[in-house]
Amino acid sequence: MHRYRIWAAVAFALLALALPFIFNSPYYQHMLILILIWAALGTAWNLLGGYCGQVSFGHAAFFGLGAYSAGLLYLHLGASPWWGLALGPVVATLVSLPIGLICFRLRGPYFALAMLALGEIFRLVFLNWISFTNGPRGILMVATRPGKIPFYYLALAILGLALWWSYLLIKSKFGYYFVSIREDQDAAEALGIPTTRYKLYALLPSAFLTGLVGAFYMNYVAFIEPNVVFSLGNVSVMIILVVILGGVATLWGPTVGAAIYIALGELFRAQLGAANVLAFGVLVCLVILFLPNGVVGEVDLFKRLLGGKRRGDVGGSLGSP
Amino acid sequence: MTSVAVLEVRKIVKRFGGLVAVDNLSFAVREGEIFGLIGPNGSGKTTVFNLINRFFPLTSGTIHFGDRRIDVLSPHQICALGIARAFQVVKPLRRMTVLENVMTGAFLRTRNVRRARQKALEVLDFCKLMHRKDFPAGKLTIADRKRLEIARALATEPRLLLLDETAAGLNPRETEEAIDIIRQIRELGVTIIVVEHVMKVITGICDRVMAINFGREITTGPPAAVVNHPEVIKAYLGEADA
Amino acid sequence: MALLGQTVICGLLLGGMYALIAISLTLIMGVMKIINLAHGSLVMVGMYVTYVCYRAWGLDPYLGMLVAMPVLFLLGCVIQHFLINRLLEVESVLPENQVLLTVGISLVLTEVIRFIFKSDYRSITTPYAGEALLVGGMSVSIAMAIGFVIAMVFTYLLHLFLTRTDLGRAIRATAQDREAAQYMGVDARRVTVITFGLGSALAAAGGSLLLPLFYLWPDIGHLFTAKAFIITILGGMGSTTGALLGGLTLGVAESLGATYIGMGYKDVVGLVIFLLVLLFLPHGLRSLVRR
Numbered sequence: 081m082h083r084y085r086i087w088a089a090v091a092f093a094l095l096a097l098a099l100p101f102i103f104n105s106p107y108y109q110h111m112l113i114l115i116l117i118w119a120a121l122g123t124a125w126n127l128l129g130g131y132c133g134q135v136s137f138g139h140a141a142f143f144g145l146g147a148y149s150a151g152l153l154y155l156h157l158g159a160s161p162w163w164g165l166a167l168g169p170v171v172a173t174l175v176s177l178p179i180g181l182i183c184f185r186l187r188g189p190y191f192a193l194a195m196l197a198l199g200e201i202f203r204l205v206f207l208n209w210i211s212f213t214n215g216p217r218g219i220l221m222v223a224t225r226p227g228k229i230p231f232y233y234l235a236l237a238i239l240g241l242a243l244w245w246s247y248l249l250i251k252s253k254f255g256y257y258f259v260s261i262r263e264d265q266d267a268a269e270a271l272g273i274p275t276t277r278y279k280l281y282a283l284l285p286s287a288f289l290t291g292l293v294g295a296f297y298m299n300y301v302a303f304i305e306p307n308v309v310f311s312l313g314n315v316s317v318m319i320i321l322v323v324i325l326g327g328v329a330t331l332w333g334p335t336v337g338a339a340i341y342i343a344l345g346e347l348f349r350a351q352l353g354a355a356n357v358l359a360f361g362v363l364v365c366l367v368i369l370f371l372p373n374g375v376v377g378e379v380d381l382f383k384r385l386l387g388g389k390r391r392g393d394v395g396g397s398l399g400s401p
Numbered sequence: 402m403t404s405v406a407v408l409e410v411r412k413i414v415k416r417f418g419g420l421v422a423v424d425n426l427s428f429a430v431r432e433g434e435i436f437g438l439i440g441p442n443g444s445g446k447t448t449v450f451n452l453i454n455r456f457f458p459l460t461s462g463t464i465h466f467g468d469r470r471i472d473v474l475s476p477h478q479i480c481a482l483g484i485a486r487a488f489q490v491v492k493p494l495r496r497m498t499v500l501e502n503v504m505t506g507a508f509l510r511t512r513n514v515r516r517a518r519q520k521a522l523e524v525l526d527f528c529k530l531m532h533r534k535d536f537p538a539g540k541l542t543i544a545d546r547k548r549l550e551i552a553r554a555l556a557t558e559p560r561l562l563l564l565d566e567t568a569a570g571l572n573p574r575e576t577e578e579a580i581d582i583i584r585q586i587r588e589l590g591v592t593i594i595v596v597e598h599v600m601k602v603i604t605g606i607c608d609r610v611m612a613i614n615f616g617r618e619i620t621t622g623p624p625a626a627v628v629n630h631p632e633v634i635k636a637y638l639g640e641a642d643a
Numbered sequence: 644m645a646l647l648g649q650t651v652i653c654g655l656l657l658g659g660m661y662a663l664i665a666i667s668l669t670l671i672m673g674v675m676k677i678i679n680l681a682h683g684s685l686v687m688v689g690m691y692v693t694y695v696c697y698r699a700w701g702l703d704p705y706l707g708m709l710v711a712m713p714v715l716f717l718l719g720c721v722i723q724h725f726l727i728n729r730l731l732e733v734e735s736v737l738p739e740n741q742v743l744l745t746v747g748i749s750l751v752l753t754e755v756i757r758f759i760f761k762s763d764y765r766s767i768t769t770p771y772a773g774e775a776l777l778v779g780g781m782s783v784s785i786a787m788a789i790g791f792v793i794a795m796v797f798t799y800l801l802h803l804f805l806t807r808t809d810l811g812r813a814i815r816a817t818a819q820d821r822e823a824a825q826y827m828g829v830d831a832r833r834v835t836v837i838t839f840g841l842g843s844a845l846a847a848a849g850g851s852l853l854l855p856l857f858y859l860w861p862d863i864g865h866l867f868t869a870k871a872f873i874i875t876i877l878g879g880m881g882s883t884t885g886a887l888l889g890g891l892t893l894g895v896a897e898s899l900g901a902t903y904i905g906m907g908y909k910d911v912v913g914l915v916i917f918l919l920v921l922l923f924l925p926h927g928l929r930s931l932v933r934r
Contacts, residue, residue, distance in 0.1 A: 135739045186921060189678045192739060193872060194921050197914045200869065204914070208907035253508045253517070260494050260505045267492035270454060272480035272509040272557055313865060317746055324743055355758050361750030368744045369729055 100232045109228040113300065115335075115342045116235035117293055121315075122323045122334025123242040124289035129320065130329035131250060132282040133262025134184070137192045138199030140315035141179075142172040142287045146294025147309045148206065151219035154298075161221060164295040172291025173284055180283040184276050187265070196312065203310030218305025219298075231300050238296060239335070242289045247331060249285065258282050259329075321364050327374030336375050405432045406465075407561055407592045408453070408484075413462030413472075415445075415452055415616070422448045424616040425462075430561070435583065435593045437607035437624060439600075441637050445616035446596045447489055450563050454486050455479055466561070481509060485559035487550035489566045489596070495539030499530060499549055502538050506556030521556055528552040528582055544575045551582065561592045568599040580605050600628060612636070649781040650902045651895055656787040658894020660852045663794040664867055665874035665886040666801065667845035672880070673818035674838040675727065677741040681749040682846060683868030687861065689715045689847025690854050691756055697767050704767060705793065708851035712844040719843025722748060723836045749864065757861040765859040790852035797848055798887060805883075814838050869910075873917040892916075 100109050121143065129135045149171045150164020183194045206213045213219075249255055257278045260268040268275055298304050309315065318341075326337025344363065348356030371378050406429040415423040423445045430436045438446050451457045453464060455476050464472040471479050480486075485506075494502050503521035504514075511517055525531045528548050533541065538549060547567050554562055568579045576599060583606055587593055597603050603610055604624045611621040614636040620627055627633060668682045689711040696707035726748060730741050771789075775782045805811035816824035817834045825831050850867070857863065874893050878885025893913055900912035 135742075182922060189739065189742065190921055192742065193678070193876070194918060197873075197918050197921075201911055201914045201918075204908065204911045208905070208911075252514060253512045256497075256501060256505045256508055256517075259497055259501075263494035263496055264492045266456065266476075267488070267494065268505075269456075269476040270480055270486050270488070270492075271506050271553065272477050273505075274475075274477045313750075313862075320743060321746070324740070355754070358751060358754035358758060361747055361754055364747035365726065365744060365751065368740055368747060369726070372740055 096236055097233075100229050106228050109232055111342055111346060113228065113232055113235050115338045116232070116239045117297065117300075118319070118322050118338035118341060119335040120235070120239045120242045120293045121290060121319045122326065122338055123239070123246055123331075124286045124293070125319045126323050126329065126334050127246055127249065127258075128279075128282045128286040130323060130333070131255065131262065132258040132279060134279055134282065135188075135192045135320070136195040136286075137312070137316050137320070138195030138197070138202075139286075139290055139319055140310045140312060141195075141199045141202045142176060142290035143294040143297070143315055144202055144206065144304075144306065144310035145172045145175055146291030146296075147298040147304045148213065148219075148294075149291070150295040150298035151221075151304050152213065154221055155214065155219050160223075161295075161299050164298055165292065168295030168298075169288040169291040172294070173288045176283050176287030177280070180280045181276070184279045184283075196316070199310060199312055199316050203306050203312070206306040206310060213306070216305055216307065218303055218308075221298075221302040223302075225302065231296075235296060235300075238289075238292055241292075243331065243335070245285055245289070249282075250331065254278070254281055262329075323374070325364070325367055325374055327376030327378075330374070330376040333374050333376040340375065406430065407432045407467065408594070409465040410449075410453070411463045411465070413449075413452060413464065414460045415448055415457060416460045422616050423452065426613065426616065426618055428611055428618070428621065430592060430594055432592055433587065433590065434608040435587055435595060435606050437603045437610035438594060438596045438613065439598070439603055439610060439627070439633075440613040440619075444614045444636070446613065447565055448616070449613075450486065450565055450594075450596065453479075453484065453563060480557055480559075483558070483560035484563065485554035485557045485561070486563040487547070487554050487565060487567055489569070491543070491546045491550050493538035493541065493546050493549055495537065497538055498535050499538055499541070499545075499552075500525065500534040502549055503552050503556045506553040509557045524552050524556045527585070528555070529578070544571055547571070547579070548582070551586075555586065555591075559591060561594070562586060563594050563596075565596045566598060567595075568597060568602045571599075576601060604628060645781050646902065649783070650898045652778075652781060652783055653787065654895030654898030655891055656783070656791040656894070657856075657898065658891035659791040659794045659887075660787075660849055660890075661870055661874060661894055662887045662890025663797055663852070664846055664849035665871045665878070665890050666798060666883050667842040667849065668871040669875055669878075669880070669883060669886045670801075670814075670845070671839055671842035672875070674814060674835050675723075676821075677727075677745070678872075679745045680742060680868055681722075681745040681752065682842075682871050683866065684749040684752040684864035685715060685719065685843045685846045686850035686867040686871075687859075687864035688718065688752055688756060689843075690850040690859050690863070691760065692847065693851040693854055694765060694767060694859055703769060704851050704854045705789070708848050711847040711851055715847035716840040716844040718840075720836050720840035722843075723839035727839070728832055728835065749868070753861045753864055760861065762860055762862075766857075767854060767859075769855055784856075786855040790856070794849065794852055797845065798883075801845065802883065810834075810837070814841075866910075870913065873913050876917055877920050 099112055103109060103112060125136065125139050146168030149168040150161040153159040153163050153167060154161045179198060183191055186194050207215055209215070257268070257273050260271065260273060261275050261278060265275055294309065297309070322337040322341050323334045324337070325340055326335065327333025345356060345360060348359040352359055367374070408430040410426060410428050413423055413426050414421070426449065438449065440446050448457070452459055455472060455474060459472050463470055466482060466484060469482065471482065494505060497505070500518070500521055503524050504517045507517040507520040511520070525534055528551060530545065530548055530552055533545055538546070541549060551564065551567060564583065568576050571579060580602055583593060583595070595602065595607060607624045609621065610624045610627040612619040612627050612630065612633045619632045619636060620630050664686055668679065671679055671682070692711040692714050693704050693707035696702040696710050697704060702710070727741070727744065730744050769786070771785045774785045776785060776788065805815055813824065813829045813834050816827065816829055817831050821831050870893065874886055874889035877892055878887070878889030896912050896916060897909050901909040904912070
């Protein structure tokens with residue numbers, strides 16, 4: 081890594097650590113935590129969708145599984161839902177294995193649709209299996225709550241894990257193999273890449289991290305129900321939109337996208353009241369039409385146009401973090 | 402060096418529904434030779450490659466690589482065993498640089514990024530593509546893309562290389578360079594099967610040539626003999642006196 | 644026994660109306676070649692137009708449908724021309740960007756409607772809504788029967804249009820091979836715009852026929868998108884007969900699921916069938932029939 085990048089990363093990390101004290105009110109701290117949640121979700125999705133090109137429209141399944149692992153431990157065993165932070169990602173990962181093995185036979189939009197169907201099946205099952213999950217009444221935690229600040233640091237740690245894990249994968253053989261599968265799956269096979277296996281190598285961390293965020297969410301918000309955590313529109317699709325906003329197949333894209341999503345969301349909500357989702361929808365259309373590679377993706381393009389080609393900085397997906 | 406059969410294709414048949422694309426074809430390729438496969442459009446040449454590579458399953462027959470039967474393996478396993486392929490319709494990994502493309506091939510034999518890069522740079526140098534190493538593959542000219550196909554395949558350290566019309570669409574100078582590179586690859590000890598329409602390549606470098614039409618063998622032999630064989634000429638041009 | 648028969652008939656009638664929505668999706672996707680996740684929201688908008696006609700002028704939904712169709716035709720043309728066509732030229736990392744644009748459009752349409760009408764459940768009541776015919780001991784809802792008949796009429800008219808008219812042939816040509824059609828003098832972009840409009844109009848028709856049977860609220864669009872895709876995959880992409888068969892199948896499956904498993908799980912039945920077909924019958928039921 082170039083030296084200035086190390087300094088920038090350190091500065092950024094220090095800033096991130098200090099943020100909840102800079103923005104002192106619970107309202108802003110809540111916003112920050114939301115940004116961290118969406119950034120982590122987006123980063124996790126990006127591994128499978130952005131780098132490996134397998135666009136999943138059903139990641140809510142993993143989020144919900146993580147949340148419900150925590151919630152059901154509390155509901156049925158009276159256990160502290162913090163145990164869910166350990167169980168949630170494990171459950172999500174274990175479930176993702178057969179899902180991947182089955183669905184990776186499908187390509188492109190068919191895979192997307194299959195994942196969409198799966199997410200919906202999970203939602204409906206959790207909604208209707210009332211004896212096990214409490215159905216639409218959901219799970220409510222009534223423990224005393226620590227303030228926002230510990231949650232902030234926990235969320236920050238989760239995002240840090242997601243980013244670090246992604247970075248390691250992308251810069252390694254895995255990263256090259258993921259991108260080659262995305263670019264041309266047949267060529268990848270002909271180069272000796274066992275594509276299904278490597279798609280799984282992208283799916284497993286993706287599911288793990290998404291489940292982890294789900295378990296965190298249960299602990300933070302203290303109430304979950306299937307239509308919220310397994311939601312197609314509000315979770316699965318929103319994760320994708322956040323990543324698109326920020327930049328598919330870039331390391332920081334999802335974080336930037338999350339920040340824009342939450343900040344703009346609040347701005348729209350304050351200015352436009354009930355029409356804020358509409359404004360977001362319009363924004364999404366505009367970004368897809370005019371900034372198809374997201375904010376971070378287009379920044380790369382911009383830098384390249386200005387600065388000419390630098391060694392290893394060309395090509396977008398692997399050259400720049 | 403004894404003429405060991407590197408690849409042995411025995412009575413392979415491929416049917417697509419009612420269409421017989423490959424009809425009872427048999428041939429053996431010896432180690433170190435450059436084997437040419439020619440035939441008019443639609444004669445089944447690329448299908449043969451797809452069968453060796455197992456992008457399609459055989460309808461019947463067997464294919465052996467060394468002493469292993471490969472028609473039951475998956476494409477990536479076949480590549481790992483040592484058969485690499487450059488496609489007719491080039492498949493560059495477009496959003497990766499040329500170097501990254503070749504590194505992807507090199508990763509078959511190592512998991513270390515630095516070693517993969519090292520190997521990729523050697524291959525790029527060999528294929529005379531060093532000057533393009535940081536170009537996004539999607540922005541290359543067709544000649545460079547064809548060379549990238551070869552370079553990427555070479556990086557997997559194959560024993561057998563399948564080249565599918567790598568000289569198509571090249572101007573005379575580029576064709577000469579392609580012939581040179583293929584010769585040099587053979588000197589590395591790689592066995593090569595070449596599918597071509599450009600006769601200059603066939604007569605220039607092949608040790609033996611097989612001509613096929615309608616998925617069936619017409620004749621096999623030294624290039625000059627095959628290319629001038631009346632049945633082969635008829636297959637390409639239709640009836641000689643019409 | 645009568646219960647089974649009634650369930651099946653109910654399923655068939657419902658399925659026929661679903662089929663109309665799926666056929667309009669197949670039409671659009673055949674020409675656009677991308678997954679259109681906004682389709683359900685088009686149905687939803689059509690339903691709201693019909694609803695407004697009912698509330699404002701007391702128009703029966705079967706007449707309101709005749710208003711909704713041209714409105715949606717225009718809307719569809721506008722969306723295709725100004726938004727989606729533009730995307731065909733943009734280079735992005737994921738080809739799924741186009742799909743996501745349709746998601747964005749769906750979002751905008753849903754939120755505009757929510758802004759105007761709020762999220763309240765709406766419904767319409769027609770004089771014949773509660774009426775049923777008694778056929779051999781089985782109760783058949785009149786609203787469903789009429790809806791089914793009209794849906795079949797539209798399907799047949801569409802079939803005639805596609806096979807007998809020049810424009811219809813142009814549409815089929817563009818769907819089969821866009822470039823070849825262009826070489827033959829077909830203006831592919833214009834055809835795509837018209838097809839999207841036509842598909843939207845038919846989607847509106849399908850929705851209007853279902854209006855007497857469903858509660859209406861802005862998010863109902865997602866439900867119809869899901870059903871349309873299930874049917875399209877079931878029947879085989881690009882096949883109108885497939886969509887018809889698929890629609891009937893889904894209708895019956897849902898109906899059986901609702902009667903014998905439970906209301907909540909009825910949608911799961913459709914989704915599971917969807918997954919199974921995706922995985923094991925990639926060309927849909929059509930490939931079974933053609934065997």
